[in-house]
Every structure is written in structure tokens, then in C-alpha cells.
Amino acid sequence: MNKRLYLLVFAFMLLVLGACNNSSDTGATQDANAQDGETYSFKLAHITPPSHMWHKGAEKFKEELDQRSDGRMQLEIYPSSQLGTEADMVEQIVGGSIDFGLITAAYMSSREEAFAAWFTPYAFEDLEAANDARDSDVAKKILGTLDQQGLVGFDYLFAGQRVMLFKDKEVKSTEDMNGLKLRVTPSPPMQDFYTSTGAGTEGLPLPEVYSAVQTGVIDGMDMDLDAAITNKYYEVVDHGAVTNHMVWPAIAMVNKSTFEGMSEADQQIVRESIKAAAEYTAMTRAEQEEEFKEELQDNGMNIYELDSSVFSKQIDMFDEKYGAKDPLIQEFIDTFR
Numbered sequence: 429m430n431k432r433l434y435l436l437v438f439a440f441m442l443l444v445l446g447a448c449n450n451s452s453d454t455g456a457t458q459d460a461n462a463q464d465g466e467t468y469s470f471k472l473a474h475i476t477p478p479s480h481m482w483h484k485g486a487e488k489f490k491e492e493l494d495q496r497s498d499g500r501m502q503l504e505i506y507p508s509s510q511l512g513t514e515a516d517m518v519e520q521i522v523g524g525s526i527d528f529g530l531i532t533a534a535y536m537s538s539r540e541e542a543f544a545a546w547f548t549p550y551a552f553e554d555l556e557a558a559n560d561a562r563d564s565d566v567a568k569k570i571l572g573t574l575d576q577q578g579l580v581g582f583d584y585l586f587a588g589q590r591v592m593l594f595k596d597k598e599v600k601s602t603e604d605m606n607g608l609k610l611r612v613t614p615s616p617p618m619q620d621f622y623t624s625t626g627a628g629t630e631g632l633p634l635p636e637v638y639s640a641v642q643t644g645v646i647d648g649m650d651m652d653l654d655a656a657i658t659n660k661y662y663e664v665v666d667h668g669a670v671t672n673h674m675v676w677p678a679i680a681m682v683n684k685s686t687f688e689g690m691s692e693a694d695q696q697i698v699r700e701s702i703k704a705a706a707e708y709t710a711m712t713r714a715e716q717e718e719e720f721k722e723e724l725q726d727n728g729m730n731i732y733e734l735d736s737s738v739f740s741k742q743i744d745m746f747d748e749k750y751g752a753k754d755p756l757i758q759e760f761i762d763t764f765r
Contacts (some may be wrong), residue, residue: 492701545760
């Protein structure tokens with residue numbers, strides 16, 4: 429009897445322990461499921477108006493997040509510098525009050541010199557070639573420099589390549605640029621390129637550019653065809669030299685703590701969504717090149733091509749100066765030159 433009672437008690441204890449383990453396993457599974465099912469309300473900021481390609485890229489990102497997460501990830505977009513300058517936006521992303529940003533490589537080069545590599549003159553034949561460069565080792569290394577700033581760099585979203593717009597003068601050589609005052613984004617590699625032609629640069633905020641050309645404060649600008657149309661610069665400039673001398677990427681980034689706090693599955697959704705947006709942006713913009721040229725011509729502008737040979741001296745000067753500044757810039761030049 430004692431032996432039988434002992435066996436019954438032992439069996440009962442096994443049943444209790446098994447139930448506890450099952451309960452623990454079930455709880456862990458429920459916790460994992462809860463994590464996988466987490467909902468997010470993200471914020472993204474950038475500088476361009478809703479008609480610009482970067483905003484359309486942000487909308488594509490929003491759409492992809494929604495679809496890939498089955499509605500768990502929602503994105504609110506703040507275009508047109510609604511949340512401040514790019515410096516303000518980056519600080520807000522680092523601080524966590526904004527989750528995502530599309531920030532120009534021009535501004536980021538002032539925080540991390542390696543981003544100046546993207547302004548290597550005539551590194552790419554066309555926008556498709558620049559888009560292919562997104563997946564290169566050196567491009568990924570440059571994004572990796574953001575880790576030390578409390579940011580995760582995801583990808584590059586391209587708008588059009590840079591062209592030159594002139595108010596009154598049809599520029600055909602660097603000698604024609606001598607003494608002209610041009611609005612150039614206040615990024616050292618871009619400013620150095622123009623000053624090496626003999627032009628002066630003004631780092632005016634984008635909203636002031638139209639009136640500055642109109643009133644003669646500046647003689648023209650470094651711009652892309654997208655912005656020439658969306659900001660109606662064709663109303664105040666007569667000549668457009670399609671040089672395509674530099675590409676113009678925005679850096680897609682996120683607050684590092686926010687991203688690292690997500691499950692691996694949700695991190696993958698974010699990465700795949702921004703990659704889809706980057707592909708959409710570059711390919712859509714590349715298809716619009718001829719359309720934009722025709723639209724500017726229809727609005728009275730003289731649109732003409734200016735070959736890279738005009739700027740051979742400036743190309744050599746850039747490579748020598750900036751290759752020595754950072755090993756990643758030199759690697760970029762060596763990879764794509």
C-alpha cells in the first residue's frame with residue numbers, strides 16, 4: 429500500500445510539473461506573438477514639397493510598410509521642412525521625437541565627411557548607374573558611419589542629377605562662369621567644385637532662391653530638373669545646362685534605439701519597405717528625364733547639354749583633394765571613376 433501510494437504521489441507531481449512547463453511555454457509563445465503583432469505609429473520628415481520625387485518616395489515607403497505589416501506599421505509624413513531645417517530634423521531623429529528622415533547627403537557630409545563621396549563629379553554615366561551603386565560595399569560602409577551618431581542608415585533615395593541654371597547667360601565653358609554668383613547647397617564638396625570654376629557661391633535657403641534670382645542677388649543655381657519645375661524656376665532663369673555633374677541622394681535613416689527595439693521580423697519589414705521605395709524613386713525619376721527637359725523648354729527655357737570635358741580640371745582637383753580627406757571617399761573614387 430505504501431509503495432502504491434508513493435507511486436501515485438510521484439505520478440501526480442509529474443503531471444503538475446508538466447502543466448507548469450506547458451503553461452510557461454504557452455506564455456512564452458504568447459509573448460512572442462504579442463511582440464510580432466506590435467503596432468507602430470512612425471513619423472518621417474524631409475525638406476522637399478509634396479510634388480518632389482523624395483516625397484513620392486516617402487509615400488511609397490508608407491504604402492510598403494502598411495502592406496507588408498498588415499496594417500501594423502503606420503507612417504505620418506512631414507514634407508517641406510515643416511519640422512525645421514535638416515540640422516533640426518537630424519537632432520530630432522537622434523532624440524527620438526522623429527523616427528525616420530530623408531536627409532540630403534549634402535547636409536550629412538557636414539556631419540560625416542564620407543558622404544562627400546557622393547558628390548564626386550561625373551562618377552556615374554546616368555541615374556541608373558548611380559542607383560546600382562547603392563548596393564556597393566563602399567556605399568554600405570558610408571551608411572555604417574551613422575551608427576556612432578545614434579542613427580541607422582538604410583539606403584539612398586535619388587532625385588535627379590545636378591544641372592546648372594543661369595538667369596541671363598548661356599554658359600558653355602568654365603571661363604563663362606567666372607565671377608557669377610550661384611546658389612549652391614552649403615556643402616563643402618559642392619562649393620569647392622563651383623569655386624574651382626571661378627564662380628562665387630551663396631548658400632541661400634531653398635525658399636529664398638526664386639526671389640534671389642528674380643532680383644539679381646544671384647546669377648543662377650546648382651539644381652535638379654525636378655526642383656526647377658516644382659519651384660517654377662523657369663519663370664526667372666533663361667538657360668539650363670544639363671551637365672548631370674553630380675548625383676543627389678537623400679539618406680534614409682532611423683533612430684537607432686527605435687530600430688533596435690523592434691523584432692527581427694519587423695526590422696526586416698522596414699528594410700524591405702525602404703529598399704522598395706528607393707528602387708521606385710530612382711527608376712521613376714530616370715524615366716522622367718526627357719519629359720522634364722521638354723517641360724522646361726515648353727516654358728521658355730533654353731535647355732542644352734554641357735559635356736564633362738568642360739570640367740576636366742575640376743574633376744582632377746576634386747579627386748586629389750577629397751580622396752585624401754577620407755579613405756572611404758578614395759575607395760568610392762577608385763570604385764566608380
